[in-house]
Amino acid sequence: MITYLTHLACAACDQTYPADEPQHLCTCGGILLAQYDLPRLAREVPRERISARGWNDGLWRYAELLPGVPPERRVTLGEGATPLLAVPQWGMEGQVELWLKDEGLNPTGSFKARGAAVGVTMARQLGATHIALPTAGNAGAAWAAYGARAGLPVIVAMPRDAPAITQHEVQLYGARLHLVDGLISDAGAWVAQGVRSDGWYDASTFKEPYRLEGKKTLGLEIAEQLGWTMPDVILYPTGGGVGLIGLWKAFQELRTLGWVPADQPLPRLVAVQAAGCAPVVRAWEAGADATAFWEGAATIAAGLRVPGPLAGALMLRILRETNGTALAIDDATIHTAMQECARAGLWLSPEGAALLPALRTLIAQDWLHPGERVVLLNTGSGLVYPDLV
Amino acid sequence: MITYLTHLACAACDQTYPADEPQHLCTCGGILLAQYDLPRLAREVPRERISARGWNDGLWRYAELLPGVPPERRVTLGEGATPLLAVPQWGMEGQVELWLKDEGLNPTGSFKARGAAVGVTMARQLGATHIALPTAGNAGAAWAAYGARAGLPVIVAMPRDAPAITQHEVQLYGARLHLVDGLISDAGAWVAQGVRSDGWYDASTFKEPYRLEGKKTLGLEIAEQLGWTMPDVILYPTGGGVGLIGLWKAFQELRTLGWVPADQPLPRLVAVQAAGCAPVVRAWEAGADATAFWEGAATIAAGLRVPGPLAGALMLRILRETNGTALAIDDATIHTAMQECARAGLWLSPEGAALLPALRTLIAQDWLHPGERVVLLNTGSGLVYPDLV
Structure with missing residues (x-):
């Protein structure tokens, strides 16, 4: 099995770690990012092969940009290969070329x-016997499903008021x-205790490097669907931020490979949060380098109720690097937007x-320009x- | 726009109708099937082009085997391109090669x-101003969504005890x-009244020919996913039977085109019904040529609560022609199977x-043979x- 994965590197201090054994956070507390031999990959794999x-390969169509796992060892429920839909009616009479990446069409x-497919695959490859994670909502269902598919026990901790269906x-x-009577952060503390005492494999957001690799395929797909180019702007609903960082990592790798034009700027990434839990927006508006814990987080958008995202500092760096921005939408406006959609x-x-309201705000602020190609990333199905209906 | 669609033909009496205007049932009451110039298509289109x-083309990847509609006139929400998952654990220790076609990953x-995408597209192409249909459940949601996407008003009639979420x-x-206080048949009577009095476009099951064309793509995808071959057996949960007939039509067309081996027999099609509403099974077991109305239909599987399917006779003919069979599963067993899955x-x-229990019954009866390739067609997401959970 050829793999181009070479090692893991800390996003904060650049310290490296081998990829052939379980790894979680860097000793400095930073997030570990999977690193590939991209020059060799560029020489050996033409994008036409992809x-x-x-x-039917789903997100494993990008196998060379994922950890090397033989097909029969991949844990799949048919994730990925989601549509990119034209939604011109929301583009303000053609002022912007608007697309919706519809991630609701996933298991x-x-x-x-996406994160669970690659995360559970690698947990099993690395010998995990129990997978544990906290969640604000959807991730719990996904990891439980992929754990079941893989035959691995999963422990999920979530707030008591997370959606009943989840x-x-x-x-x-x-x-x-x-x-737990509390938030995802409280659920995380409970998981950390079990990881220490019972040897559970910690699959908390960013506490293993492969959930991010799965999410990265979002960016790979968008680029391929746009004819191996990048959009100008992506609006992303931001909770823990794995997707945001995954998009950024994907486009960087594609540019290094020469699979998208090397002189094209990275898409400006927009973090959209709920007004009831907007730590990234508050830090962005204050020009801060890190997020502060958001007290009393409350929103109908369960996936956005992440008051203290571990990757807050990295998200802020990415928003700056890509010339992006961040803005918050209140629940009443979100509810109305659901009905309009x-x-x-x-x-x-x-x-x-x-x-959708975030898009309108950016158009009204002239932050988006006529003719720009904009992708709305819908993270789930209603x-x-x-x-909520 | 090249189209290979030539006309419509009655499945019962072979009478033909032009395809460039709205058509519903044959004057004899039979179902109209879309007919294509397959010899010309075979000459002009290699399957490699598909x-x-x-x-991202979804089911329109098979555009040549669908009515000719320019891409910008297709009504799409990203339907089709669903996964075919290996589920060896249910194949009785490898006695059969088992696959699950997971249609839950659709809008x-x-x-x-699938049916709504092509049905609504053609309704709009043919000048419909209002689309009306009765439904036992899921079809109502699908047609409402595609009507909204197309900007066409939709009227849906359904039993009062259909699933609340739908x-x-x-x-x-x-x-x-x-x-309506009653069943899908009562909802159908209400729709028929509005069709007569208000000129609604009748999108009832089989009362227009294009829902079937959309469903047909199920069979096209399965063949392509199996490397342009047909499985030996397909188990299909049968309510109105559009999918069953669509599979049969798809494989016949593929064989005529030479896109699958011309000497391979059609898959044996298995109609699986709920014990509380099993008109096809009862007719099959009695050796009858037509289904009789099933009194007191009741099952948790809302989509199977179709007591008097319009295409009963055609389904029975197809089961006979393909050497298929029919069997019913009771609700308690269905419920247990949902949990096992x-x-x-x-x-x-x-x-x-x-x-799943139907498969086990067929294995126990030696109706399935070691080494056969079997597809379970899951029609929707839990x-x-x-x-129900």
């Missing part, structure tokens, strides 16, 4: 499936559900629906939130 | 999206919902889950049935 693959109804779903998949045939998650 | 297309969470969904998409990471609809 494009010739059928849709378990959300983009979390709680049911986690149990339906046979995972152990632990409810549905009237166009698109029942988006509240996280995804929040992008079906996952039946209580 | 395979070279990206997944609105079910395979109904009722909400239809309204969320802006369609008019009419509830979920423990394998697959939250299937009750209709899809019914296939997410559409949150009340």
Whole structure:
């Protein structure tokens, strides 16, 4: 099995780690990013080889840009290969060329499936016997499903007031559900205790490097769907930020490979948060280098209720580097946007629906320019939130 | 726009109709099937041209085997291109080579999206101003969504005890919902009245020919995913039977085109029904040529609650022609199967889950043989049935 994965490197201090054993955070507390031998990959693999693959490979069509795992060892439920839909009606009469990447068409109804597919695959490859993670919502269902598919026990901790359907779903998949009176941060503390005492494999956001690799395929797909070019702008509903960082990592790798034009700037990434939990927006507006814990986090967009994202500093760096921005949308506006999207045939998650008012704000502020190509990244299906309609 | 569609022909009496105006049933009451110039298509289109297309075309990757519609006039939400998953664990220790076609990964969470995509596209092309249909469940949500995407008003009639989420969904998409105290057959009578009095476009099952063309792409995809061959057997949860007939039509066309081996027999098609509504099974077991209305239809598998399918006779003919069979599964067994599937990471609809006990019955009866390649066709996601968990 050829693999181009060479090692892991800390995003904060550049310290490196071998990739052939379980790794979590850097000793400095920084996030570990998978590193590939991109020059060799560029020499050996033409992008046409990728494009010739059928849709049934899902996100593994990008196998060379993922950890090397033989096909029969990949844990898959058919994730990835989601559509990029033209939604000209929201582009302000053609002022912007607007696309919707619809991640609701994934197993378990959300983009979390991408992270779980690669994350569970690698946990099993690296010898994990139990996978544990905290979640604000969708990720729990996804990891429970992929754990079940892989035959690996999963322990999920989530706030007691996380969506009921997600709680049911986690149990339906046979995972152990632990409810906490609190937020995802409290659930995370409970998981950390079990990791220390019982040797669970810690699959918390960014505490292993492969969930991010799965999410990275979002950016690879968008580029391929746009004819191996990058959009000018991507609006992304930002909770823990794995997708945001995955997009950034994807486009950097594609540019290094020469699979997208090397002189094209990275897409300006826009972090859209809920007004009831907007630590990235607050830090961005204050010009800060790191996020501060958001007290009293509350929003109908369960996936955005991440008051203290581990990767806050890295997200802020990426927003700066890509000339992006950050803005928050209140719940009432999100709710109205869900209804407006549905009237166009698109029942988006509240996280995804929040992008529509964010888009309008950016157009009104002349932050978007006529003719720009803009992608809205809908992270999940409205079906996952039946209580909101 | 090149089209290979030549005309429509009655499945019962062979009478033909032009395809460039709205058509519903034959004057004899038979179902109209779209007919293509397959010899010309075979000369002009190599199947490699199909395979070279990206997944983003969805079911329109088979455009030459669908009505000719320019890309910008196609009504799409990203339907089709669903995965075919290996599920060896259910194949009785490798006795059969088992696959699951997971149609839950479609817009609105079910395979109904395929029929609605092509059906709504053609309704609009043919000048419809209002689309009306009765439904037992999922189809209502799908047609409401595609109507909204197309900007066409939709009227959906369904039993008052259809799943609550589907009722909400239809309204969320802006369609008019009419509830009847009764079954899909009663909803159908109400729609027929409006078609006569108000000129609605009748999109009832088989009362226009293009829903079937959309469903047909199921068979085209399965063949392509199996390397342009046909499986030996397909288990299909049978309500109205559009998918069953679509599979049969797809494989016949592929064989005529030479895109699958001309000497390979058509897959044996298996109609799986709920014990509480099994008109096809009862007729099959009695050796009858037509189905009789099933009194008191009741099952948790809403999509199977079709007591008097319009295409009953055609389905029975297809089961005979393909050396297929029919069998019924009771609700308690369906419910247990849903839980077993979920423990394998697959939250299937009750209709899809019914296939697992059906498979076991067929293996126990030696109806399936070692080494045969079998496809289970899961028609929808468990997410559409949150009340069942």
